[in-house]
Amino acid sequence: MPRDPLIGIVGKPSSGKSTTLNSLTDANAKMGAFPFTTIDPNRATGYLQIDCACARYGKEDLCKPNYGWCSKGKRHVPIELLDVAGLIPGASQGLGLGNKFLDDLRQADALIHVVDVSGTTDSNGKATRGYDPLQDIEWLQDEIRLWIEGNLQKRWGTIVRRHTATKSPIVETLRAQFGGYGANMNMIAKAVDSIPDLPPLEEWDNEWITKMVKAFMKVKFPTVLALNKIDHPDADKNVSKILLKYPDTRAVLTSAITEVFLRKLAKQNYIKYEEGTEFIDTLEDLGEESGLKPLDEKLMQRVENIRDLVLYRFGSTGVVQVLQEAAKVLDLVPIFTVRNIQTFTE
Incomplete structure (x- = not known):
């Protein structure tokens, strides 16, 4: 990764995105129980807690890192977070702040999807009772897919003609199309390799394009679910439904x-x-x-x-753990640099 990772905090309005940002940082993002409290994306520095190398050698009292800080063998590593405008159904067609949300989203390397498991806000973020939060997970992924897919479909005829004329590999052709989402060749190759029996690009129909976009999303936007508002009486039944429906998705219970x-x-x-x-x-x-x-x-x-x-x-409260899970989906590896391996200085 050529720069520090950026974790996007996403979800519908009033799901607790800005509160999650504030709980991870010292940011003062506006919070409110009404739609579109967040208009402009809020960037802030969160701190990922990991076990520090100093604890392995009994050097906790001497550990004074220049990057983040260490407390009793726990290193707090700075990581950039982005809280973007709330997404609603139809965002891929520009409803709500959809275009702005999706444009902000392309900067992110991984996503924390904040889901209101209390069922007290509907798909537009308005107060209600008994809403099924399973819908939020399904349509958010669909909106991101439709956004990418729509951009691809608009140029598909030109893409196929150029691909055929230049006899380029599929990965090279897709790099030109997915580069605007911050994708590199390795990401695209990984997505392509994950699809079995993939035919030549010029033979793709809409179904193959959808498969390609879904595979790309898994690589470009790995997602952790923050099942928020767990202290609400209705949360338990909704959490159970989500975990049963998405057993392979990383999910953390949060308040x-x-x-x-x-x-x-x-x-x-x-x-x-x-x-x-x-x-x-x-x-x-x-x-x-x-x-x-x-x-x-x-x-x-x-x-x-x-x-x-x-x-x-x-x-x-689950908040520290959800950031740790987001780091795991990016396969981040901590490096503890010292000038002298004997004295552990600098």
């Missing part, structure tokens, strides 16, 4: 709004919170020597609800 709240309390010194875990400590837990501020009755009740409904039940 982004909970993560934002906990990080805010921690910054204000009301709690000690270990991100990515179930552990919260308050003044009552640690005593006055902790230096924590006391929580009033309302805040204490909210913290207890979070412990019971999210942290103890699911093990974390």
Whole structure:
């Protein structure tokens, strides 16, 4: 990858995309329970948590990286995130902010699809009850496919004539067409090789074009599902349906709004919170020597609800884990550089 990876945060309006961005970063993306809160794409730096090499050698106290930071053997590696405008059905035909969404999307190397599993927002992001979030997964992939496919179909006659005249390999011809989506030769070759019994390009009909676009999407836009709003009473049944329908898709249960709240309390010194875990400590837990501020009755009740409904039940808010899964689909490999392998300096 010739540049730092960019993870796109996608989904319909009001699904929790901007909240997810804020939970992963110190960004202040606008949040709101109404469609199209996000108009312009928000870029921010998130921090991917990985095991640092310092822990292997007992050097945690000496580890001071120039890139990100290390805390108790956990390295926080900067990674760029992009929260784009909400997508609605018909985006490939320009409905909503579809054209803008899809144009922003081409920059991304992988996607975190934030899905509202509470069923309290419809396909357009408007408040409702009992909506089936399975539909969101299906039509989002369809809209991206139709966008790419539509661009290809418009020029298909010219593409075939040029391919035949120049006698170019399929990969070379497709590179010229998919290059605008940030694809390279290796990506296209991988997509082509994944399709069994692929006929010569000049023999492709609409069905073969669709197969090619789907194969390209898997390579260009590997996706992790962030099943968000898991603390809602209706979430369990919807999560089960999604996991049964997409058993091979990476999915993480998340509560982004909970993560934002906990990080805010921690910054204000009301709690000690270990991100990515179930552990919260308050003044009552640690005593006055902790230096924590006391929580009033309302805040204490909210913290207890979070412990019971999210942290103890699911093990974390899931936000740290969803970024880790996005890094996995990109096959990112951490490199820990030092000048001297004996002293581990610089």
